[in-house]
Each structure stands twice: as C-alpha cells, then as structure tokens.
Amino acid sequence: MRLRFEQTDLRLRHRFTIARGSRDTVPVVIVMIEKDQIVGFGEASPSTRYGETPASVIAFLSDLHLDRFDAPFEFEDIGKFIQKLPGGSFAAKAAVDIALHDWLGKSKGAPLWRCWGLDKKRIPETSMTIGIDSPEIIAQKVNEASEFGVLKVKLGGKDDEEIIRTIRQVTGKKIRVDANEAWTVKEQALEKINWLESEGVELVEQPMPAHLSKEIAWVRERVHIPLLADESVRLSSDIVALKDAFDGINIKLMKCGGLAEARKMIDGAKRLAMKVMLGCMVESSVGISAAAQLGPLADYADLDGNLLVTNDPFTGVHLSSGRLVLTDLPGIGAAANN
Secondary structure, eight states: OEEEEEEEEEEEEEEEEETTEEEEEEEEEEEEEEETTEEEEEEEOOOGGGTOOHHHHHHHHHTOOOTTOSOTTOHHHHHHHHHHSTTOOHHHHHHHHHHHHHHHHHHHTSBHHHHTTOOGGGOOBBOEEEOSOOHHHHHHHHHHTTTOSEEEEEOOSTTHHHHHHHHHHHOOOEEEEEOTTOOOSHHHHHHHHHHHHHTTEEEEEOOSOTTOHHHHHHHHTTOSSOEEESTTOOSGGGSGGGTTTOSEEEEOHHHHTSHHHHHHHHHHHHHTTOEEEEOOOSOOHHHHHHHHTTGGGOSEEOOOGGGGBSOOSEEOSEEETTEEEOOSOSBTOOEEOO
C-alpha cells in the first residue's frame, strides 16, 4: 500500500473574505493511496482557525507509516490508528480517510452512496457562498450565482446590514447567514438575528465565538430562526453539550477528520433531533465529491468549495439547477483532470 501526496494552490474566482480575513488562493494537499493498481484520492484543506497549515499536513503525512497494514480493506483498523495519532491534524486525517473510502468504493466498483444504501436523489439543494465585499461586488456575485436557489452570506463586519440590503435589492432568494463567530456580545447578536429574520433570512450559523456557549443559548431562547453550530462543533463527542445552544450542526470533513467521523456526527445529531448541514472549506472536487456522498442524510448542504475556484484539478459531482448531482462513478466519484 503506497501513500503519496502533493500540495497545490487553488485560485479563487473572487477574493474570499470572512470575519477572520481575506485570501486569493487556498493551498490544499492531495493524497493518493495506491494498492493493486487502484488509486484512492483524498484531500486536506487546512484551516488556521484550527491551528493547521499545509506544512503541518505535510509533516503529519510524512510521518505516517501504514506498513503495518496489508491493504485498505483493513479500513476500520487503519482509521482507528490514524485518529489516535497525536498532532491533531484533522485535515490530514480527513485526506487519508477520504482516500481509503475512495479506494474501497473503487475496489467494489460502486459509489459510496450506493455502498451505504442511500438514495442519491435525496441530496438537498446546495447554497452558494457570498463573501464579505463591496456592494458592487456583492451584487455581481449574486448575479453570477443565478443557478442557485440558496445563498449563504458571510457577515461579521461593519457593513452587515448594507450587505443584506444590497442582496435584497437584487434577489428575493433564500438567504442563510454565517457570522463566523464575529458577534461577541449576546445583546448585539440578538439584535442582529432579529433584524436578519425580518429580512427573510432562513438560519444563522455560528453567531458568536465557540467558547460563549451559554451566551449563545441565551440568544437562542429569544430568536425564532434556527442557529447552527460550526466552530462550536468538531467531533461527535461535542454534540450533546450543544443541544441547548443550537438547533443543528455544520459538519465539515476537514474539521472532523473524514467520512467515518462525519457519519457518527450525523447519527449523533439525529438522535437529539438536531438538523444537519454538510459544509466545506475551499476544496477541490475531491473533498466536495467525498462530502456529497453523505448528502442524502443531510437537511442542508453548503458544498460549493470547488465552485469558488478557477483551477480545480479534478472533476466530480456536478451542478444541476443548484443541486449537486451524485454520479455512478465508484468511490467518491472524482477523477483527475489530465
């Protein structure tokens, strides 16, 4: 079983700005696991929010030795081994987990959604992300997203109301808001969310910093639209403690370490009657196609990371009328562009 990896930079169509900063390119690490002439692909898109960088991903992968295992068929044992490794590089762990899943699906000649007994037609409509920007660029981005019925709008700056008003001048589409922990005072968050509700916003994601769970619970008691956890939740073990503060969770493979843990998180959320959103970082079609395999189990999808870039090195799930279409290709359904 051979493990290889390489870094590549994804170029963004527009400068991407959220409450924590801006960027024009996103470095990712593509992982390949090869055995019996079958290659499984995985991807790591590390986030500095979680203390991870491409260098930390590469360091983790460089020290990863899978010699003790004969083949990716030992999937569960390999997964347990990787998750127990020190270093906390969840994006790197996700890349290996995705590659193993991809290899396993390819070895069976079936897409993962079929291996799991899911109905690919039940995948929810995905949103298109609109980053923080000037009113002119915001309007341009909304017009470019004409195929999408749902917009996910990043807020958390000084121009929140102007951004929403600009969008409402252009479209009456469904809006979901992601504040990325920007609102630090509970009364401020309450005022913001009540105003957003009056503008027809469907839900708000991570309105306050993750460590302010009591304050978020206070806000939740006083608002009428759902609050979803993002930075507040990483693993299945986090979910129970959040049931009073949030109505649902945003699961990202790069946060939780891959598909195996993501499935546990979905089960855990559903046991508590919490909603499930499948989210992403900026990723190529490898990461997005992998997450999309779980789409039929989700209530909301925000899997547009590959659509934000101009040089995706892979093809995978494709878009039709704002909805991701799962293919019948084996594994995660992604193939390298030659």
